[in-house]
Amino acid sequence: MPVTVEIPKERWTGSIREVTLGATAEQGGTRAKTVTVGGETTLPFLHFEGEMPHTPIVGIEVQDSYPADWSPVLLAAWGDVLNDPAAWAKKAEEIGADVIMLKVRGADADGNATSPEQAAAVIQSVLQATGLPIIVRGPGQAELDNKLLVAVAEAAPGERLALGLCEDKNYRTIVAAALAHDHLVVASSPIDVNLAKQLNILISDMRLPLERVLMDPTTGALGYGIEYSYSVMERLRVAALTGDGMTQQPMVCFVGEESWRQKESRTAEGVPAEWGDIEKRGITWEIATATALLESGADIVVLRHPETVDVVHETISKLMAH
Amino acid sequence: MEETAKQPNHGAIVVFKPSGQVVEVQIGTLLSDAAVEAGLSLNLPCGGQGRCGRCRVKVEHGDVSHRSAARLTTAERQEGWALGCQAVIKGDAVIFVPEQEQVEIEFVTKTVGAERIALAADFKGEVDPSVRRAYVAITPPSLDDQTTDWDRLLRALSLEHGIREVGANLATLRDLARDLREAEWSVTAVLDMGDPERDTCARPRLIDLLPGDQTGRCYGVAIDIGTTSNVVYLVDLVRGKVIDRASAYSGQIQAGEDVISRIVFAQKRDGLNRLQKMVLKTLNGLLEELTSRNQIPASQISKAVVAGNTTMIQLFLALDPKTIREMPFIPTIGQPMAVTAEELGLAINPRATVDCLPVVGAYVGADITAGVLASGMHETDALTLFIDVGTNGEIVLGNRDWLITCACSAGPAFEGSGVRHGMRATAGAIEEVWIDARTYEPTYETIGNLPARGIAGSGMIGLLADMFITGIVDKAGKIARDLPTPRVRVGDHGGEYVVVWANQSGIGTDIVINEVDIENLLRTKGAIYAGFTVLVQSVGVELADVEQVFIAGAFGQYINIEKAIHIGLLPDMPWDRFHYLGNTSALGAFHSLVSRAMRHEVFEIAQKMTYLELSADNTFYDRFMSALFLPHTDITAFPSVMRLLKEREG
Numbered sequence: 001m002p003v004t005v006e007i008p009k010e011r012w013t014g015s016i017r018e019v020t021l022g023a024t025a026e027q028g029g030t031r032a033k034t035v036t037v038g039g040e041t042t043l044p045f046l047h048f049e050g051e052m053p054h055t056p057i058v059g060i061e062v063q064d065s066y067p068a069d070w071s072p073v074l075l076a077a078w079g080d081v082l083n084d085p086a087a088w089a090k091k092a093e094e095i096g097a098d099v100i101m102l103k104v105r106g107a108d109a110d111g112n113a114t115s116p117e118q119a120a121a122v123i124q125s126v127l128q129a130t131g132l133p134i135i136v137r138g139p140g141q142a143e144l145d146n147k148l149l150v151a152v153a154e155a156a157p158g159e160r161l162a163l164g165l166c167e168d169k170n171y172r173t174i175v176a177a178a179l180a181h182d183h184l185v186v187a188s189s190p191i192d193v194n195l196a197k198q199l200n201i202l203i204s205d206m207r208l209p210l211e212r213v214l215m216d217p218t219t220g221a222l223g224y225g226i227e228y229s230y231s232v233m234e235r236l237r238v239a240a241l242t243g244d245g246m247t248q249q250p251m252v253c254f255v256g257e258e259s260w261r262q263k264e265s266r267t268a269e270g271v272p273a274e275w276g277d278i279e280k281r282g283i284t285w286e287i288a289t290a291t292a293l294l295e296s297g298a299d300i301v302v303l304r305h306p307e308t309v310d311v312v313h314e315t316i317s318k319l320m321a322h
Numbered sequence: 323m324e325e326t327a328k329q330p331n332h333g334a335i336v337v338f339k340p341s342g343q344v345v346e347v348q349i350g351t352l353l354s355d356a357a358v359e360a361g362l363s364l365n366l367p368c369g370g371q372g373r374c375g376r377c378r379v380k381v382e383h384g385d386v387s388h389r390s391a392a393r394l395t396t397a398e399r400q401e402g403w404a405l406g407c408q409a410v411i412k413g414d415a416v417i418f419v420p421e422q423e424q425v426e427i428e429f430v431t432k433t434v435g436a437e438r439i440a441l442a443a444d445f446k447g448e449v450d451p452s453v454r455r456a457y458v459a460i461t462p463p464s465l466d467d468q469t470t471d472w473d474r475l476l477r478a479l480s481l482e483h484g485i486r487e488v489g490a491n492l493a494t495l496r497d498l499a500r501d502l503r504e505a506e507w508s509v510t511a512v513l514d515m516g517d518p519e520r521d522t523c524a525r526p527r528l529i530d531l532l533p534g535d536q537t538g539r540c541y542g543v544a545i546d547i548g549t550t551s552n553v554v555y556l557v558d559l560v561r562g563k564v565i566d567r568a569s570a571y572s573g574q575i576q577a578g579e580d581v582i583s584r585i586v587f588a589q590k591r592d593g594l595n596r597l598q599k600m601v602l603k604t605l606n607g608l609l610e611e612l613t614s615r616n617q618i619p620a621s622q623i624s625k626a627v628v629a630g631n632t633t634m635i636q637l638f639l640a641l642d643p644k645t646i647r648e649m650p651f652i653p654t655i656g657q658p659m660a661v662t663a664e665e666l667g668l669a670i671n672p673r674a675t676v677d678c679l680p681v682v683g684a685y686v687g688a689d690i691t692a693g694v695l696a697s698g699m700h701e702t703d704a705l706t707l708f709i710d711v712g713t714n715g716e717i718v719l720g721n722r723d724w725l726i727t728c729a730c731s732a733g734p735a736f737e738g739s740g741v742r743h744g745m746r747a748t749a750g751a752i753e754e755v756w757i758d759a760r761t762y763e764p765t766y767e768t769i770g771n772l773p774a775r776g777i778a779g780s781g782m783i784g785l786l787a788d789m790f791i792t793g794i795v796d797k798a799g800k801i802a803r804d805l806p807t808p809r810v811r812v813g814d815h816g817g818e819y820v821v822v823w824a825n826q827s828g829i830g831t832d833i834v835i836n837e838v839d840i841e842n843l844l845r846t847k848g849a850i851y852a853g854f855t856v857l858v859q860s861v862g863v864e865l866a867d868v869e870q871v872f873i874a875g876a877f878g879q880y881i882n883i884e885k886a887i888h889i890g891l892l893p894d895m896p897w898d899r900f901h902y903l904g905n906t907s908a909l910g911a912f913h914s915l916v917s918r919a920m921r922h923e924v925f926e927i928a929q930k931m932t933y934l935e936l937s938a939d940n941t942f943y944d945r946f947m948s949a950l951f952l953p954h955t956d957i958t959a960f961p962s963v964m965r966l967l968k969e970r971e972g
Contacts, residue, residue: 168798194947194955201955202798246955 022133032131692910
């Protein structure tokens with residue numbers, strides 16, 4: 001006897017804000033196209049229940065100088081372009097990036113500090129090399145970030161870059177730069193619903209429209225706190241969908257950075273044989289992390305390995321098919 | 323971990339300067355213990371954990387070793403400074419003890435923003451104390467009537483007053499023959515009738531035998547043992563009135579400023595007994611003050627009822643409070659049995675009963691059960707929130723049908739600790755602050771109108787509220803460094819705001835509040851507010867449903883309601899719902915002293931209260947994080963503050 005099962009549907013009252021990265025020539029920038037994320041009216045990929053108007057996107061990480069500290073797997077995969085951020089960004093676009101994430105390291109491989117002028121020059125060369133929208137991150141130390149990101153913001157007025165990390169310690173400077181030069185910010189808070197929300201309030205108090213704020217909840221990699229990351233992102237998303245206006249930002253997760261950080265993705269020798277091939281292991285780690293975070297609500301995953309990019313794109317398109 | 327007795331045969335001579343006391347102690351003795359043996363009082367604000375760095379002494383000669391010198395700079399160590407609670411005596415030594423901070427007895431009187439309910443100092447119900455005086459004119463014995471003295475007294479009490487089955491202790495009996503004859507067989511028996519409702523076997527107990535008819539007067543004391551201050555009410559038990567009251571800072575402050583520090587101190591060598599002696603010394607001093615001022619002999623005080631938080635009650639009884647601090651946080655006893663004043667060393671009639679009111683949990687004590695009794699919330703239909711803000715914020719929610727309670731560890735920021743220029747509400751403390759929104763210039767009031775020495779808890783609330791409303795701090799408590807005023811600057815602990823310039827302060831330096839201070843204040847107010855939200859949520863109501871808020875405790879009455887709402891310490895509701903009750907703990911003790919029915923009610927309140935242990939509640943942390951913001955992460959819960967901020971933005 002056939003049984004009709006009706007899948008229960010949650011009636012959400014809120015939705016995620018739409019945030020557009022990049023600006024074309026008529027919008028005051030130089031990007032070939034813009035990309036919009038957010039707009040969800042349900043939890044990730046629950047197409048039967050609500051809308052997911054924009055496909056989650058993939059960013060590829062590019063650094064302003066040679067990343068000598070990267071896993072040998074990554075160094076081999078990218079080769080020579082690692083010495084030239086413009087060439088690197090161009091290749092990233094060819095491989096299939098939706099956005100470029102440029103990381104200004106703060107110092108080159110020899111330890112020479114990056115000047116604000118150098119940071120400004122790098123963003124200009126990357127802007128010329130690719131037509132994609134760009135997320136720019138500083139070295140991750142509030143003082144240094146302020147110095148370098150302000151220079152980047154000034155050097156690319158109207159481009160609608162997403163500037164990060166914008167944290168509770170330095171949000172005033174970063175938000176002021178975004179307001180002055182028409183950019184977005186990546187609001188970053190240490191994996192806590194309330195802290196994320198508080199930072200959005202502080203940013204919004206400075207009159208930066210929330211349509212120009214991406215949220216980085218600070219996520220861990222597989223084996224390094226991904227369950228907690230998942231849970232906090234899910235709670236943020238549930239709060240947003242239940243109508244909490246200060247949690248309705250699209251989320252960006254720096255997956256590549258996290259999942260290539262630890263021993264499992266870096267070390268080929270002195271580890272148990274059962275761990276298998278280092279290359280396969282590192283890529284799998286990044287794929288697994290990215291997939292889990294997409295399922296918990298990530299709108300942008302920023303990756304490092306070209307092969308991961310292919311697999312994650314394919315995963316997203318399968319999850320979006322309905 | 324005590325290091326005594328490692329080398330039991332070696333003594334060391336320690337000379338304390340400037341007093342000149344000399345003491346011989348065993349090598350390995352802690353310097354702070356040696357100071358005690360020398361009869362000196364060395365303040366240990368953190369209870370001897372080596373954390374506060376305020377028990378510093380200078381080693382002028384001799385050798386000590388340091389268990390920890392975390393609070394001293396290298397230069398200070400080289401100069402010979404040591405922490406009294408961490409320095410171990412290794413041989414003969416000369417120690418300089420700096421002048422110890424004295425706690426001054428001075429209380430502020432101002433209240434702002436809410437109506438103060440005048441809780442009557444007179445008891446309105448039926449005066450029915452457990453202590454009773456009965457006059458008997460006894461037929462003297464003769465060769466014909468050979469009844470014993472005791473039976474003769476009992477017979478008279480039974481015939482003339484219907485009082486039967488009276489008991490007495492040996493000391494009373496020893497005086498009996500002489501007392502009766504000296505009074506020529508006309509005596510007033512002072513009896514404690516016990517509480518038949520709580521103890522069905524309760525028998526009247528003879529406390530004292532006074533010559534002649536002295537039934538017209540009868541006295542008792544109601545005692546509130548606070549962590550910071552102790553209060554004694556001298557009560558006329560015949561009329562049910564408070565005759566006089568006296569208060570003083572707790573003598574235990576030198577052994578720690580909060581309950582946790584006291585519990586830590588109690589674990590030290592002889593610590594428990596020392597703490598009990600300290601509280602008795604304070605209370606006996608207050609009793610001495612009251613009895614001499616009112617010319618009532620201490621022996622005429624026939625009963626004491628005691629309220630206080632759980633730790634204070636246990637220290638008063640010398641019950642080791644260790645388990646209060648350790649998971650799963652269990653007090654030794656809920657309703658302590660009655661003891662005599664003699665057993666404790668309380669300076670009233672030695673045979674008088676000392677009755678401690680019941681505690682509910684490790685951090686909800688007899689101060690709260692007594693407070694609920696005094697507030698009457700257990701008899702009202704209105705949903706009532708009762709709060710006692712101190713080092714611990716105790717909260718009770720309920721009405722006549724139910725009561726639920728919790729305690730949140732607020733920390734001592736409002737009492738002056740953990741805030742650079744924080745101080746207790748004593749002379750020279752800033753108690754109110756207003757800031758001009760255009761010039762960022764402050765106006766303030768100090769206690770006693772003296773040059774400012776620091777900021778009291780009420781001043782901190784006012785200061786933080788106005789800094790927030792004027793935009794000097796953002797919602798996260800960070801100071802805006804780009805304001806056009808020299809009062810905002812960057813100091814050792816991030817941004818800071820100068821409240822008082824050095825040339826106007828009473829301490830010779832600028833009085834400032836910095837971002838670290840503000841973080842501590844946010845944690846304190848956040849813990850209290852989170853307690854409210856967890857409590858209302860646990861019974862499925864909203865804060866907005868609360869019909870009245872009773873603010874108890876010594877500090878509570880100095881809270882400016884408006885400013886407390888601005889910083890999110892108190893829930894945003896119409897001001898007329900807030901009522902200051904003052905010291906409800908002492909008041910509850912007083913009511914329990916003059917009325918056996920009230921005494922029974924406290925017992926029932928304690929039985930009825932559900933205790934919610936916040937450390938076992940997984941929503942508390944989330945609520946706490948969300949309260950670490952000005953006024954709160956959920957701004958919609960603070961509509962009046964939202965309106966104010968909108969107006970500010972124009």
